[in-house]
Amino acid sequence: MDPGHITGIYGEVNGVPTPVSAHVKEEQLSEVRIFTVDVEWSQNDFVRGSRLAYMQQWTFISDNNDHKSIRTVLPPGPCVPVSGELLSGLSPIRGLRAVVRETSGHQLLEIWDQHGLRKCLNLTILNKHGKVYNDAQFGCLAWSECENKLLYVAERSKNASTETQERSLYSEDWGEGLTNKSTPVICVVNLLCGSVSVLQGVPHDVSPGQALWAPGGQSVIFVGWYHKPFRLGLKFCSNRRSALFKLHLDGNCECLSDHNLSVSCPRLSPDGSTLIYLQGLVFGPHNQCLSLQQLDLKGGKTSTLLDVVNRPLPGEFAGVYEALASCCWSADSQRVVFSSACRNWKDLFIVDRRSNKVTSLSDKLSDPHKVYGSWKLLTVQRDLIVVCCSSPNTPPTLRVGFLPSAGEAVTWHTLQKPVMTFDFHWTVLNVTPPPEEDNTHYSGLDFGAVLVKPSRPLNEAKIPLVVFIHGGPHSQFPAGWNSTTAGLTKLGFAVLMVNYRGSTGLGQDSILSLIGRIGSQDVKDVQTAVLSALQSDNTLNHKRLAVIGGSHGGFLSCHLIGQYPDFYRACIARNPVINAATLLGTSDIVDWRYSCVGFQYSYDQIPTAEALATMLEKSPITHAAQIRAPVLLMLGARDRRVSPHQGLELYKVLKSRDSPVRLLWFPEDGHSLSRVDTQADCFLNTVLWLHQHL
Numbered sequence: 001m002d003p004g005h006i007t008g009i010y011g012e013v014n015g016v017p018t019p020v021s022a023h024v025k026e027e028q029l030s031e032v033r034i035f036t037v038d039v040e041w042s043q044n045d046f047v048r049g050s051r052l053a054y055m056q057q058w059t060f061i062s063d064n065n066d067h068k069s070i071r072t073v074l075p076p077g078p079c080v081p082v083s084g085e086l087l088s089g090l091s092p093i094r095g096l097r098a099v100v101r102e103t104s105g106h107q108l109l110e111i112w113d114q115h116g117l118r119k120c121l122n123l124t125i126l127n128k129h130g131k132v133y134n135d136a137q138f139g140c141l142a143w144s145e146c147e148n149k150l151l152y153v154a155e156r157s158k159n160a161s162t163e164t165q166e167r168s169l170y171s172e173d174w175g176e177g178l179t180n181k182s183t184p185v186i187c188v189v190n191l192l193c194g195s196v197s198v199l200q201g202v203p204h205d206v207s208p209g210q211a212l213w214a215p216g217g218q219s220v221i222f223v224g225w226y227h228k229p230f231r232l233g234l235k236f237c238s239n240r241r242s243a244l245f246k247l248h249l250d251g252n253c254e255c256l257s258d259h260n261l262s263v264s265c266p267r268l269s270p271d272g273s274t275l276i277y278l279q280g281l282v283f284g285p286h287n288q289c290l291s292l293q294q295l296d297l298k299g300g301k302t303s304t305l306l307d308v309v310n311r312p313l314p315g316e317f318a319g320v321y322e323a324l325a326s327c328c329w330s331a332d333s334q335r336v337v338f339s340s341a342c343r344n345w346k347d348l349f350i351v352d353r354r355s356n357k358v359t360s361l362s363d364k365l366s367d368p369h370k371v372y373g374s375w376k377l378l379t380v381q382r383d384l385i386v387v388c389c390s391s392p393n394t395p396p397t398l399r400v401g402f403l404p405s406a407g408e409a410v411t412w413h414t415l416q417k418p419v420m421t422f423d424f425h426w427t428v429l430n431v432t433p434p435p436e437e438d439n440t441h442y443s444g445l446d447f448g449a450v451l452v453k454p455s456r457p458l459n460e461a462k463i464p465l466v467v468f469i470h471g472g473p474h475s476q477f478p479a480g481w482n483s484t485t486a487g488l489t490k491l492g493f494a495v496l497m498v499n500y501r502g503s504t505g506l507g508q509d510s511i512l513s514l515i516g517r518i519g520s521q522d523v524k525d526v527q528t529a530v531l532s533a534l535q536s537d538n539t540l541n542h543k544r545l546a547v548i549g550g551s552h553g554g555f556l557s558c559h560l561i562g563q564y565p566d567f568y569r570a571c572i573a574r575n576p577v578i579n580a581a582t583l584l585g586t587s588d589i590v591d592w593r594y595s596c597v598g599f600q601y602s603y604d605q606i607p608t609a610e611a612l613a614t615m616l617e618k619s620p621i622t623h624a625a626q627i628r629a630p631v632l633l634m635l636g637a638r639d640r641r642v643s644p645h646q647g648l649e650l651y652k653v654l655k656s657r658d659s660p661v662r663l664l665w666f667p668e669d670g671h672s673l674s675r676v677d678t679q680a681d682c683f684l685n686t687v688l689w690l691h692q693h694l
Helices: 003-014 483-490 508-513 521-536 552-563 590-595 609-617 620-626 644-656 676-693
Strands: 018-028 032-045 050-063 085-090 097-103 106-113 116-122 141-143 149-155 184-190 195-198 206-213 219-226 242-248 253-255 262-268 274-280 291-296 302-306 335-342 345-352 358-360 374-381 384-391 394-402 413-416 424-431 447-454 463-469 494-499 540-550 570-574 631-636 661-666
Touching (some): 003 676, 018 384, 032 413, 032 676, 085 141, 097 141, 141 206, 184 206, 424 483, 463 483, 463 521, 483 494, 521 552, 620 644, 631 644, 644 661
Parallel strands (some): 345 374, 463 540, 631 661
Antiparallel strands (some): 242 253, 262 274, 274 291, 291 302, 335 345, 374 384, 424 447
């Protein structure tokens, strides 16, 4: 295993471009319709150690007589770099492009048209607010109907007279991935006069975000997250108390939803009559099955379009678990398109408001080869769907298709195939827990896993198996492209990605079944999945097994090598939870530290001996004395979700027992270890560790 060879393989699998957003324009001629699709891509650049962004444009022609077919697809235009842009948005009528970018410490708002740069405002010099938000949680850049105004969210400006005396005053923010985002404000730019104003009237106890213009342009709809008595981490957490508000430009603000729920992703119908949004419960599982609500803006009545799915039937829709695309409506305002986890897949769905019926739009069910196991919606505009599809052996692929009539299937067209596909074999396993591991409160639940392996082993020996465990715990490994899995498979390993009970896509009962049972039910599920894979596939080597995972996946990895010390030969854990009791006071999601072990949480919670004892009992540290497998730890010094001192705690325990352990420390990275250079370093060291110990 030459390091140069490993790095080359990683560059091959991790450098593939991924489409991240799309915008559709349509021009109607006498006999044909001309569609233009602008797509933004993201690609890792290992020379710069950063992510590049670029735009590419496709044009295709559709017949007026046949609205569902594509007659001709023209070759795509050149890739145009857009790196350095914080936000961008196209106006719906004139096609103006708004861009917020940062240059030399200044944030600029640019307006571009077909003749070049039309207007540029230096937002920093105007000094109406702090930094503009470009995150997925709060950020937005919305054009008004008249296309003379823009809406965005920024940090509130600090008062210069008090800034000096308050320099040492602690300021709360919204936690992991949202550091320095504390008090957002909604801002409006008047492009006619070049002025920027901060909207007044937002309730003092909420932080606004995800703003959009209400019909008529005289008011704004936004999500407000309650930050009293203090802020909890928001990233990856759909269970934070929030509400939907309507703010009139004169400062009058009204609440449009219940105060004691969690809401997100407001999306206005094309005809302006209806607002849909996602809704969930507060506290408990930090990611869960959500309901899709619809609000009649004229009548003010709210109804449920899609309810929470507790126990999906085999092959049926399993519920909504993911954010809605920014454009997700059909042109007639009667249907909504979305992608969501469904067992071991990520599927594409449409719901009809007239019947509440949900239908899958992907072709994976009718495709005997199951080419794509993951379908992600980028946009729906002019009834044209733009999606990103992938599978464990097929990198992200750009496809388009028109919304079908009821009962019909979509005719999909591939606009951009990946540069390469890979000669891997993959299959989806359905796993049933043995009777003794059935959950008595949620009986009869099963789960699954995705097995990926080389089609032709590198030698005649059986293939070593790497067990890959997702974090969350309420997340999912879809049968989609995963660069870590692809890199390991390319280097001769088989990879088993396990979706244990509690993963998304299995129904709300499955998610709730894990509450109070972490460290036992999830650990046993992974072990059952591994035994099932070994039993069903005799090409796997049951004596050469390793386990890897991050966050809760790291928690489970360390549990497995402690509870089954003679089974696994190596372990790699990224920012793992090691001791839930000592993590309690250092995590930005302290509520989950109580919920996951079965305790109710309230803001005024004070730790008790019982709660701390339960947290300790369910932690991997209690099994540390039994660990024999060599452990590689990877820790981000800026992790606010799982303190790096968690990994250090295990490191010291193993060192004191002379157990093989190695620790990689990344001073500039956080919980996700997402920097390009960090990811490359982690992959290289993972492969070398596996090679050394397997």
